[in-house]
Amino acid sequence: MGSARPGNPTTxxxxxxxxxxxxxxxxxxxxxxxxxxxxxxxxxxxxGVPQVLAPGRMNRLIGVDDSRQNRAVMRAMGVRELAGAxxxxxxxxxxGFLFARVAGDALDLALLGAAxxxxxxxxxxxxxxxxxxAGVTVLDVIxxxxxSRSADPTTGERAVRAHGAITVNRPPDEVYxxxxxxxxxxxxxxxxxxxxxxxDLRSHWVARAPAGRTVEWDxxxxxxxxxxxxxxxxxxxxxxxNSGTVxxxxxxxxxxxxxxxxVEHQPPLGAVGAAAARLFGEDPVQQxxxxxxxxxQVIETGExxxxxxxxxxxxxxxxxxxxxxxxxx
Amino acid sequence: MRANCWMGVHRVEVRDVPDPKILNDGDAIVRxxxxxxxxxxxxxxxxxxxxxxxxxxxGHEFMGEVVEVGKGVTRVEVGDRVVVxxxxxCGSCLACHRELYSLCENSNPNAGMAEKAWGSSAxxxxxxxxxxxxxxxxxxxxxxxxFADVGPIVIEDDSLSDEQVLFLSDIFPTGYMGAELxxxxxxxxxxxxxxxxxxxxxxxxAALLGAGQVVVIDRFPYRLRxxxxxxxxxxxxxxxxxVREALRELTAGRGPDACIDAVGMEAHHGSGPIHAYDKVxxxxxxxxxxxxxxxxxxxxxxxxxxxxxxxxxxxxxxxFPLGSxxxxxxxxxxxxxxxxxxxxxxxxxIQSGEIDPTFVITHxxxxxxxxxxxxxxxxxQDDCMKVVLNA
Numbered sequence: 001m002g003s004a005r006p007g008n009p010t011t012x013x014x015x016x017x018x019x020x021x022x023x024x025x026x027x028x029x030x031x032x033x034x035x036x037x038x039x040x041x042x043x044x045x046x047x048g049v050p051q052v053l054a055p056g057r058m059n060r061l062i063g064v065d066d067s068r069q070n071r072a073v074m075r076a077m078g079v080r081e082l083a084g085a086x087x088x089x090x091x092x093x094x095x096g097f098l099f100a101r102v103a104g105d106a107l108d109l110a111l112l113g114a115a116x117x118x119x120x121x122x123x124x125x126x127x128x129x130x131x132x133x134a135g136v137t138v139l140d141v142i143x144x145x146x147x148s149r150s151a152d153p154t155t156g157e158r159a160v161r162a163h164g165a166i167t168v169n170r171p172p173d174e175v176y177x178x179x180x181x182x183x184x185x186x187x188x189x190x191x192x193x194x195x196x197x198x199x200d201l202r203s204h205w206v207a208r209a210p211a212g213r214t215v216e217w218d219x220x221x222x223x224x225x226x227x228x229x230x231x232x233x234x235x236x237x238x239x240x241x242n243s244g245t246v247x248x249x250x251x252x253x254x255x256x257x258x259x260x261x262x263v264e265h266q267p268p269l270g271a272v273g274a275a276a277a278r279l280f281g282e283d284p285v286q287q288x289x290x291x292x293x294x295x296x297q298v299i300e301t302g303e304x305x306x307x308x309x310x311x312x313x314x315x316x317x318x319x320x321x322x323x324x325x326x327x328x329x
Numbered sequence: 330m331r332a333n334c335w336m337g338v339h340r341v342e343v344r345d346v347p348d349p350k351i352l353n354d355g356d357a358i359v360r361x362x363x364x365x366x367x368x369x370x371x372x373x374x375x376x377x378x379x380x381x382x383x384x385x386x387x388g389h390e391f392m393g394e395v396v397e398v399g400k401g402v403t404r405v406e407v408g409d410r411v412v413v414x415x416x417x418x419c420g421s422c423l424a425c426h427r428e429l430y431s432l433c434e435n436s437n438p439n440a441g442m443a444e445k446a447w448g449s450s451a452x453x454x455x456x457x458x459x460x461x462x463x464x465x466x467x468x469x470x471x472x473x474x475x476f477a478d479v480g481p482i483v484i485e486d487d488s489l490s491d492e493q494v495l496f497l498s499d500i501f502p503t504g505y506m507g508a509e510l511x512x513x514x515x516x517x518x519x520x521x522x523x524x525x526x527x528x529x530x531x532x533x534x535a536a537l538l539g540a541g542q543v544v545v546i547d548r549f550p551y552r553l554r555x556x557x558x559x560x561x562x563x564x565x566x567x568x569x570x571x572v573r574e575a576l577r578e579l580t581a582g583r584g585p586d587a588c589i590d591a592v593g594m595e596a597h598h599g600s601g602p603i604h605a606y607d608k609v610x611x612x613x614x615x616x617x618x619x620x621x622x623x624x625x626x627x628x629x630x631x632x633x634x635x636x637x638x639x640x641x642x643x644x645x646x647x648x649f650p651l652g653s654x655x656x657x658x659x660x661x662x663x664x665x666x667x668x669x670x671x672x673x674x675x676x677x678x679i680q681s682g683e684i685d686p687t688f689v690i691t692h693x694x695x696x697x698x699x700x701x702x703x704x705x706x707x708x709x710q711d712d713c714m715k716v717v718l719n720a
Contacts, residue, residue, distance in 0.1 A: 169423045256423060289441070297435045300421040302401065305475065306352040307453060309382070309463015310438040322439070324384035325456065325463045326332070327349035327473065 036143040037098055041088035043136070044081040044101075051078025063125025064115045073111065080104055098143050105137035160274050161264045164288035168296050172227045172248045172257045178299055179230055179246050188294035188304065190315055191287070205234075215239050241266045259295075261288060290314050332386040332469035333699040333718075338376035341700050346386060349465065349473035354401030357477035359411060361720040363491040364391035364468050366702050367499060368525050369593070369641045373458065374703055377594055377617065378643055380442060380460040388468030389415035389455040390498040392484075392491060393720070396471070404478040411481035413474050414668035415499045417453040417464065420479035424452075431665035436475065437462045446644065451665060468699055470720050482672040486680060492717060493679055496530070496686045500715075502671035504530025504591065507639035508538055510662035511587035516541035520576055520585035520629065521562070522622040524552035526689045526715045527639055528591035532560035533684060535589070544579060546572055546622075548597065551712040559688045567599045573629050584631035592622035593640025610647060617644030628653050638663035689715040696720045 051058050055074035059066040084104065087097035112130040115121050168175060178184050182203045186192040193206040193214060201221040209215045217238035223231035223245075233243040242265035249258045263284075267274040293314045297305045304313035309322040332346045349358055367390050372378050392412040395405050405411060417437075418430035425433055433452035437443060440450035442460045453475075456466015465472065474481060484494050504527045511519060519535040521528050524547035535543045544563045545556035553564035565575050576585055598604035598621040607619040626636050627650050636659055654661065678684050691714045694702055702716040 167423065169421060169426060253423070286441070293440060296422070297419075301355070301419045301435055301476075303353050303355070305419070305435055305438050305453075307438050307463045307475075308386075308465045308473075309459045311352065314438045314440065322380075322382055322459045322463055324382040325459065325465045326334070326346045326384055326386050327465055327471075328352075329347040 033143055036139060037088050040098075040101065040136070040139060040143055041085040044085045044088075048078045048081030048085070051075060051081065061125070062112075062115075062129035063122030065118065065120030067120075077104075077108065077111075080107075098140060101140045101143075102137065105133060105140055108133045109137070159264050159266055160284050161262065162284035162288045163260070163262050164285075164292045165258065165260045166292040166296055167251050167256055167258050168299055169256045170299050171255055172250055175248055175257045175259060175299065176227045176230070180224070180226075182232075184298075188298050189291045190294070202235075203232075207240075217242075240268055259292070261292065263288060330470040331696060331720075332465070333388060333696065334383075335373060335381050335385045335387050336383055339374060341374065341387065341703050343697050343699050344384075346384075346465075346469070349471050351397060351399045352473065353475055354399040355476050355478060356399040357395050357402055357405055357411075357474045357481070358397040359391075359393040359413065359467075359472050359474050359481075360396045361391050361393040361467055361469060361472055361696075363393070363495050364388050364696070364718050364720060365495060365498075365500075366390075366468075366699070366706055366716045366718070368527065369457075370703070371707055372594060372641060372643070374707060375595065377611070378458050378460075379446070380439075380458045382459060385456065385458075385463075386465040386469050386472075387456045388466035388472075389457055390495065390500065391455075391467030391472060392495050392498060393472075395477070395481075398477060402477045405481055405483060409481075410484045410487075411474075412484060412494050412497045412672065413455075413467065413472075413481045414497075414502075414672060415454055415457075416451075416665060416668055417455065417462065417475055418479055418669055419476050425479070428667055428670045429664075430667040430669040432667075439463055454665075468696065468718060470696070480669060482676065484676075489679065490687075492687045492690060493685065494676065495717065496526070496689070497668075497672050497675055497679075499666065499668065500526045500689070501530050501675055501684075501686050502668045503527050503639055503666040504532075505534040505671055505675060506664075506666045507531040507589045507591060507637045508534035508540075510637040511535070511589065511635050513538045513540050513587065515539050517586040518542040518544065518580050519587045519589065520544040520546065520626070521556075521589045521591055522546050522626050523591035523593075523640065524549065524556045524564075525591065528552075528589075529556055529559065529689050529714075530686070531589045531591050531639065532556050532562045535587075536560050536562075537678070537683065542579065544576065544585065548599070549709060549712075552714060555688065555714065572625060576629050580631065584629055584634065586631055587635045587637060588626035588630045590623045590626045590636070590638045590640045594618040594620075594642050596621040596623070596640075607647070616647045618642050618646045620646040620649065624648070624650055627659065630657075630659055632657045633659070635660045635662060637661075639666070641665075690717055692716040694718060 051074050055071040056066050058074050059070050064070050084097050084100055109130060112126055115126045116123060182195045182197055185195050191207050193208055196204045198204060203219050205219055206214050206216050218235045219232050220235060221230060221232050223229055227248060229247050231245040234241050244263040247260045251258050294304050306313050308325045308327060311328055330348050331343050334342055334344050336342045370387060373381060395407050395409045395411055398407060416431040418425050418433040419435040422434040431452050436453040437450050439459055439462055443450035453462025453464055455464050508531050513519060513535060517540050519540040521532045524545050528545060532543050532545050543560050544565060545553060546565045546567055547553050548566055548568045553566060556562040557564050565572055596619045610616045611619050630636050691712060696718045699718055702718060705711060705713045706716050
């Protein structure tokens, strides 16, 4: 998978992690957005504290009537400001919380618009407050766009990457042969319907897609080191361009193998498609974890292990929606 | 078929459910002849184990006759009389190769659930929540047994009754492992908290393994009497004596060399306020366990001694005496029993007459009366210690 950086060396058995790749591979690109986001979070705290503790004074400052009702609104807005700040400060990529800020700005502007028309308001002060909020809104929009965008600026594509690792009680040569025979892959990769080898390095893949659709593509092995590494990549023209690498190493205890897998795909519909897939439980981290668990079951026991509660075997979605532990009818 | 189903907290019901089918090539279907209610079933009954679903078939102690096998099964045949261990183990993974069968890496299809609670998953278990795999249990007329070549032990000796071998499925090996983990040296004093069936087998096993003195702690005189008769144990009723003081007296101030917790998450405490404190926290789900027995086992153990935990715990405890554990160089050993490891040697001990496990049985009833069995067992009515259900 030429363009992929090696997966982080997760060592725990069955560990997995995903990243949404920034094709330029630089975290620095997001640095400006993150600094702005952190600044906005501290600004929220600075604003929220007096809103909660001295709502009357704040009402007078922005020029609205200092009624009981307006104090309650001011205090509620202060709580909202304070509530969002830790989410931004706590996260490396706080785009969700920043979008919430933009929504909060819209609410502030709507309230100030109403205040402009209300009796008892000092119009000039309210207008000044509205202008200040509008300025902050612009910054919030910039920050949320900067922290959520990681698309390749030249192609607009956004890759989803996932990494997983598992230890299996079979020697590296056997594990290598199992993966190298691509027709084995659908036995444990739940979203694959079939993979057929064509020539030595080429194969045709059919995967299940949402809404009963299937997606097909041709792929080729691009690196092949017996007992150590296999890398594959879809050929040009694939509807969902994708690639993957499996790396093998002898485990410290004799006869077993550490298996580390990286996969990457360009989701259809870009970021929206990736978010939608996650909404339906197709989280790439879980998917690779589940796939590796089933891989371990198949290579160690010969089959995917089934129970009454999970008759299809390990699948995250099935774990969320268990049938009861009664024999199947 | 008829099966005993969990229908909610304090509700079990024998209902009609579909007959089990072969789902994997390594499966067998067993017609259950005898099954038992385990103390750990009461944790499910009382609602303290998460991820139960209404309708789940209960039961992890059972035996019977093989009536069907999957095409990959080679070591058991239709007609074999088998006892089935409660942890489901594949026999092929690293854990199984190390004989740590209750840590099988492949038998829990819902490992993701267990990882969320525990960090990593353990083996699947029959009839013991979806976190433990979502397997239908054996309090039923028939049960599907995965990895039939690995788990079930064939009982060829027809002179042994069901009741003599049934407890090889769980409580006898569990009690035995509890004692074995203590690395008992001749003349050691071993104290066992809980005189339920696992405590009885732990005490009896400690005696078999050469302990000089076995002390059993409980509050039910009938259970303490059984421990005195069958394990030759000294007994302490914690409602009558200060347990720690009594243990210090019995060991001239040292404390027991090894302490076994055979109680688990629903312990009772002699002091009303302390019991209420943990019960309220447990009821509010601020902790999942009431660890009275474990706390006392730790603080009672001699310096440098071993605490073996065989009672079942599910999640988090509060007020854990870690300082006592650390500063006094105690060793904790624990785990769900690796039953497959113990079945054959313990069957030999039964055959040779060293132990007759039937001494724990107090009640026998048909499967159809399972609900009543749970009720009697839970409330310890009628001097109940172990209920065997005949399917």
